[in-house]
Amino acid sequence: MTITHTYDALIVGAGGAGLRAAIEASNAGLNVAAISKLYPTRSHTGAAQGGMCAALGNVEEDNPEWHTFDTVKGGDYLVDQPAAEIMCREAIDAVIELERWGLPFNRTPDGRIDQRRFGGHTRNHGEAPVRRACYSADRTGHMILQTLYQQCIKRDVRFFNEFYVLDLLLDPDGRFAGVVAYELANGELHVFRAKAALFATGGFGRIFKVSSNAHALTGDGPAVAYRRGIPLQDMEMFQIHPTGIYKMGILISEAVRGEGGILINSEGERFMERYAPTIKDLAPRDMVSRAIYQEIKEGRGIDGKDYVYLDVRHLDPEVIETKIPDVTEFARIYLGVEPLTEPVPIQPTAHYAMGGIPTDVDGRVVAGPEETPVPGLYAAGECACVSVHGANRLGTNSLLDILVFGRRGGAHMAGYARSAVLADPGPEPEKPIADQLNRLMTESGTGNPADIRAELQEQMFDLAGVVRTEEGLTKMQGILKDLRERFDRVVVMDKGRVYNTDIMETVELGFLLDCADTLVAAALARDESRGGHYREDHPLRDDANWLRHSLAYREDDGSVRLDYKPVKMGPYIPMERKY
């Protein structure tokens, strides 16, 4: 039996972007429901560590224009400059608003919000690192998630927790009509009708084996939209963070280097001095990850193995204790390493999707090269692509993104929902999902989804990670085809209805495969190197041909069709990207 609900507006996903949008929609007096596959406080915003940049200028001179420049240059000029300008300007109000809501920022001696250095954030267009990141020890994301959730409780926002949104419903005119969700507790399908919805489902870093991402980050929102004809933008732009805990991929914040930590190779050399002479270890993440790759490749990994050291032994233990306590603890727990006296083994780890569902600066989903809005459909945060991160996101800018565009999307959606009429999703809108789940539950098959997922993750990390080639990506396309065929015959072991996480993990694997398909197709086509997309066979940036966003569409036969649209330029003309 399917249960139907009707609301003014829906929020899909309850991390930072979703909660911020929910607050905005609630403030506007809408009847709003937030649907989340996790309890909101489990969302991956909580794992963000180092800080949130805003040009407050609390500890040294700064201004939003410098921040905008850094964001554009850091993104290797694939950033839409008007969007970056909005984000960096509104970042200041976003930080002040969080402080008003009680976020416990670290403070300066005179009681203002303290700020610290972060990768790629500089004074006056690259002169030197600048102290721009507002932070709460190394649990800034945790405090943001808690603070936003607290504000939702205060406003009595209606949550549907542990509900998985599996389909997007559009009416024949292409207007948003609702979503279909699966209730984990009892296996029921629900149709949520509403005038508008904002997707804030997070990233898809689980396509890679070594990943900082939570198990839940399976690209549900992008994949659901993609299957309904909405293209995914810049999917080839995936950030591999330089410092993950060796083998596990657990993130060690860039704040460690912001506080003075350095990277060293097997010869004890601070190798980033060779790659980025001015800002050294605080170069943008894509450059540092490639530098580590290069050191390892040239035999200067520790003991000849595939890792290098992150070293904080020279730092004041007081700084470590008050500013980076959690990541220090991670090293102790997961590596048995004492960072005060021993260097920490790290390797690059898959971290952040710059690409996703294309939106404008008000969070409206825009469907093609001509950027036609899908009426009533919004997206924000990592599942969306505004694009403020371009080809490589700067550290801390994801937290700005979720707050600034979560708010803007929520506000625009509220205005839209006030005047719009409810669209009709048609008869039996849940049927495609019901059929899919029914097949998984009843048919006999041969494949184990866990094995397919493990192979996907391993191969993607090797062939579509830090360094890519035509040969490797072509091979990956073949592997994906094979994995897809195996996935089509897959079975689940759990045939029950109560908390059947087996069937939901299998559905999530399907989402991961969609994300991987689009990533690999767009990466293969882009025969240049830019930001997080590094093609060893085309190592140079090629602005004449590739200063444009990719759009990946799903064809009826499941293949990927690529299209492109121009980057929205502004005052910054592409220049050589060195630090």
Next chain:
Amino acid sequence: MAEDPQVEVREGPPREPAGESPLAATSAHDKIELRVKIKRFNPEVQPDPWWSEHVVEVDPLDRLLDALHEVKWHFDGTLALRRSCAHGICGSDAMLINGKNALACKVLVKDVAPKVTIEPIRGLPVLKDLIVDMEPFFDGYKAVLPYLVNDEPAPEGRERRQSPEERERFEDTTKCILCAACTTSCPIFWGDGQYIGPAAIVNAHRFIYDSRDRGAKERLAILGEKSGVFRCRTTFNCTEACPRGIKVTKAIQEVKRSVMFDL
């Protein structure tokens, strides 16, 4: 800043042509056997709980969560548990591990091998296997007004000032991830179903001692009721259970003192 837009960019030292990735995702460790005994419950199968036992091959440095995944992914897909971040931040996977509450993602295999016994956290209704009903837990959290209360005008466009010392006063309790390890380790919470529990008090503490907050009186009144802080018998289970190292019992004692002397 303008340079030739056609310029092609190269960064770092020159690179060699394509080859095998030096950042291989696979690397071998010597695996060991771990016997995983789990208390199971599935209302669709039978009304009473039972025990399952599996032997899995895992890396000693794997998390216990990885071993549970090995059970779920290769032996019994019906095994139900909650997890997400897998490094002790999201608070999903609190369980009773060898008789003590902990997060499965913060316990390493080498520290429990060769055998581990896992049960759901206690004091909340079990829904399936290791999944319990979290609603009563979150109801307790919501009851203490877990948000900053301050209607006074703030400086225009600027932050409210707070000294590092004022912030330090409540730093410890900001670390809470709402995993319920503390609350479900508390014998008083198991016992009478009325105690609001340690986690709710921790989250009240986080605001009561925040120099910017004005809601302390109301929260202390709530916590002074019979479901509140005075049910605590200071057994320190909560402090031992907290995966974030919060001094939970100390926080509860501070709130007790404030209820007595500040109300």
